[in-house]
Amino acid sequence: MDFSWLEIVVASLLLTLVGGTILTRGRSWLDPVFWKRFAIVGSLVMFTFLWILTFDTMRQTAIGKGRIPDPTVINKKIGYQLDAETGRYRPVILGDEPLFEKVYTREEAMRLLTKGKLTIQSRNCMDCHTLLGNGAYYAPDLTKAWLDPKWEKIMIPMTGAKTKEEAMVRFLMNPDKFATWTRRMPNLHLTEEEAKAVVAYLKWMSAIDTNGFPDHFGESKLVEF
Amino acid sequence: MSKLYESQKIALLYFSVAIVLFGAQLVFGLVAAYQYINPSFLYEVLPFSITRMLHINAMVVWLLMGFIGGIYWLLPYETGRDVVGAKLGKLAWFLLTAAVGVVVLVYIFKQIGQGDFFTLWFITEGREYIEAPRWADIGIVAVMLIIYFNVAATVFKSGRITGLMGVLLIDLLALAGLYVAGMFFTPNITHDQFWWWWVVHLWVEATWEVLVGVLMGWALMHVLGTPRRIIEGWLYLEVLLVFGTGILGLGHHYYWIGTPEYWLGIGGFFSSLEPIPLVAMIVHAVYDAGVHKLQTVNRPALFWIFLQAFGNFFGAGVWGFMHTLPQINLYSHGTQMAASHGHLAFFGAYVATNIVFVYIILQHVRAPEGPILDSRAWRVAYIGMILSMVGMVGALLVAGFAQTFLERAVGGATWQDYITAQMHPWVSVPYLWRFGFGILFFLSYLVFLYDIATIGRRAPSVEVKPA
């Protein structure tokens, strides 16, 4: 869309004002009908703008349209870097990095990710974790979980896995055994197939352009105690 | 007991289920809050995800049931006649209650399923607030349609339509229609959350807000005798302001979910204006009560009306505003800040509305000829609930600020930063306070139960009966 947010704000307010004024000509502002007409005009204008914006957003966030990368991004190495121009962090693609030592075709990747999403919903992940910042607050945010340094630093040695994705699968299948804190994730009985699909999903999610959320992910000045 | 319309008998059915589910909400909330303190509690039996889901699902259902009850209660007053389909209305209530029962049993005993469509249809959809499986979604929409046509048919049969009923009919249609936006599966999590917020935000910050505008407007008219013309004028103004700011205010949930950047400006601008109608509602309630010098026949209802106006303003308006600008939300998004705000907003705006109607109904049923509905217990429950809610919300606010700074600003928002922040005393100690105040809230609920069982029962018979 070629309009800035400010133009949209001004246009919606102006339309409400002009439409309401025309429809309430000659009425006192103490007359309920005055407010009734303004209410109808205001609601219709705002709802119309919401629909237009919704169509535009759906288009810009379709799979493979830039903001939401193509499923084959799971074959790539993903990073998260400060974009100097906007002052916000953006996911970047840093060359090839097969997942589970495999390069997926677009169809295979899509099937895997669909399975991952179904698995995430079937186990109510969102009722402990946040995904893209939405959900519950009992467990860490998963938006950039794929990029979390803890997999390499703690979970690979702990699970005895060779790669990050393997460590993730082992953790997801037996989270109660690989706990690092008193709040343990319950065992949700993921099959290996499901666990792999979830890992792929987390990789894909970490490549979504979230306008810089979370800020400076992984760059911590927090002192552990 | 004075004569009741069939419509009002249906209202009683809805409120009795609502009040029970309110209790269930609190019990599961307490378990969830205790699991924060002692994570091994029921770890293998009812994990946090399940207790929390039961907590918020019970809330959504009991609040909706209370609203439906309120609508059935005021319907005869507004239309001058009884509901058209009394049997149908009772059937819908029964179906809804039975469906809720089945869903809850599956939540508790089955909990989760395999990663396939069967799970989404019959166990859980795994999307916060609207976890109910697809069969139940369809059932709920069908029942809502029955209720809708019952109300609409009653209005049209009566041959007149008040401003209140006009707003109600349009708003209910939007409310039911929005639920459909949450009923499909997509592998694209950005689209998923985009539509999920259509349901959640456009419910609580648009259609529910207007619905309680209608209910509270009617309550003011009923409890204080405010003239209809004034009530309807204010209601239209509120609709303009709520929909005018709340519809595009939806953008405050589209900052970080993959959606385009223009939402930062649009969402930030409109959601910052969302408190304005809530201020207007306070002005309205306080002004009306002042005009009538606080004279009322229903003390508890009047005080809960005040609480609704102020609670809505503080919980939704002030607490919402605190984290609604994208510059703040970038760091506070998905922290205890949201839980602090969510509790105060739901309590102030929606719990209070339903309790107002409980007392209006009780007065009609128990003390229709007066003198006035009053007791000591309602005051205890009222003050107890306010204090304990403020305590919980205050605790979560401290935890939320600390989490925002420690995990997100100083830390790098990682798994380990999350744990470190959660273990910091500024975060972990408030969880103890939250649990303590939660117990107090539950005790206040018990006093409330005692009060609604007894209020208006004794006083008249002692005073009025000749020796």
Ligand code: HEM
């Ligand atoms: C009665 C009305 C309202 C209710 C019941 C309500 C409730 C809630 C709840 C429960 C959440 C958490 C959602 C989740 O689980 O992720 C939330 C989030 C939010 N609310 Fe409200 N709210 C209301 C009004 C408002 C208003 C008027 C504003 C702004 C002025 C606001 C601003 C926000 C923001 C910015 C968030 C997102 C928090 C985040 O980024 O994590 N809310 N609201």
Ligand code: HEM
């Ligand atoms: C006994 C009193 C209560 C206790 C102990 C309690 C406890 C909790 C807990 C532990 C959570 C999970 C938060 C998380 O994910 O970290 C929660 C969430 C929630 N509770 Fe309560 N609660 C209580 C009463 C209420 C009441 C009265 C309401 C409103 C009617 C309410 C509305 C909510 C909402 C909307 C959420 C979701 C918040 C979000 O996602 O941001 N709770 N509660």
Ligand SMILES: [Fe+2]
């Ligand atoms: Fe919102």
